Amino acid sequence: QVQLVQSGAEVKKPGASVKVSCKASGYTFTGYYMHWVRQAPGQGLEWMGRINPNSGGTNYAQKFQGRVTMTRDTSISTAYMELSRLRSDDTAVYYCASGYSGYDYGSGYYYYYMDVWGKGTTVTVSS
Amino acid sequence: QTVVTQEPSFSVSPGGTVTLTCGLSSGSVSTSYYPSWYQQTPGQAPRTLIYSTNTRSSGVPDRFSGSILGNKAALTITGAQADDESDYYCVLYMGSGMVFGGGTKLTVL
Numbered sequence: 001q002v003q004l005v006q007s008g009a010e011v012k013k014p015g016a017s018v019k020v021s022c023k024a025s026g027y028t029f030t031g032y033y034m035h036w037v038r039q040a041p042g043q044g045l046e047w048m049g050r051i052n053p054n055s056g057g058t059n060y061a062q063k064f065q066g067r068v069t070m071t072r073d074t075s076i077s078t079a080y081m082e083l084s085r086l087r088s089d090d091t092a093v094y095y096c097a098s099g100y101s102g103y104d105y106g107s108g109y110y111y112y113y114m115d116v117w118g119k120g121t122t123v124t125v126s127s
Numbered sequence: 128q129t130v131v132t133q134e135p136s137f138s139v140s141p142g143g144t145v146t147l148t149c150g151l152s153s154g155s156v157s158t159s160y161y162p163s164w165y166q167q168t169p170g171q172a173p174r175t176l177i178y179s180t181n182t183r184s185s186g187v188p189d190r191f192s193g194s195i196l197g198n199k200a201a202l203t204i205t206g207a208q209a210d211d212e213s214d215y216y217c218v219l220y221m222g223s224g225m226v227f228g229g230g231t232k233l234t235v236l
Contacts, residue, residue, distance in 0.1 A: 035225070037173075037227075044214075044216065044227060044228075044229050044230040045165070045167070045173065045216050045227045045230070046227060047218070047224060047225040047226060047227055049224065050224075050225075059223075059224055060224075061224050062223065062224075095172055095173070097173075099175075100178075101225075109179075110161070111161070111178065111179060112161040112163070112178075112179075112220035112225060113161065113163035113175065113178035113179070113218065114163070114165070114173075114175060114218070114225075115175055115178075115184065116175075117172040117173055117174070117175070118172065119172050120172055
């Protein structure tokens, strides 16, 4: 079955970087976009950006431009999200989600949504 | 910057029908925003309910439906059940990326 397995919890100091991984299985990794979404404690969901695992092309939310880098390793079906210059308000659960972000050649339609979600990775930023 | 708006909270009686909405601080939501809806219970990852306005994701019961009502996207739950008590988020495609609404906390009582 389709599954996204994320890396374990991280504790980082302010100013450091964190890199979260998301290993996909059960589907063709390069056939679907990978979105990244975060949720601060007690807050709502926030879209951070997405990567096209086939081309490596990325689209980041303006808020995270310059601080976030999304990459992938197709040989191991794994996507990565690195966030730099961490602040205390980056403390959150970070989710990866496979899905769509544009024209789907298989169906001939446009789709924009997140489909299958990972269980989340807790990142705590504290001095 | 345009904000995606949702009711902060809503309540429904068991067996009842509730419609949650998703609007814009400026302008109207149309199918061109490809609205999608997600359900989240505390401590769990979100679950995809609806995409492209009204298409149910795999395994989602048909008592969940999506539509455009007036100038907003809408999620209607018909025959609400106790385990529908969750947070519900809409997402709109804004051209430059996806934007979440603030979420609606649905209480079933």
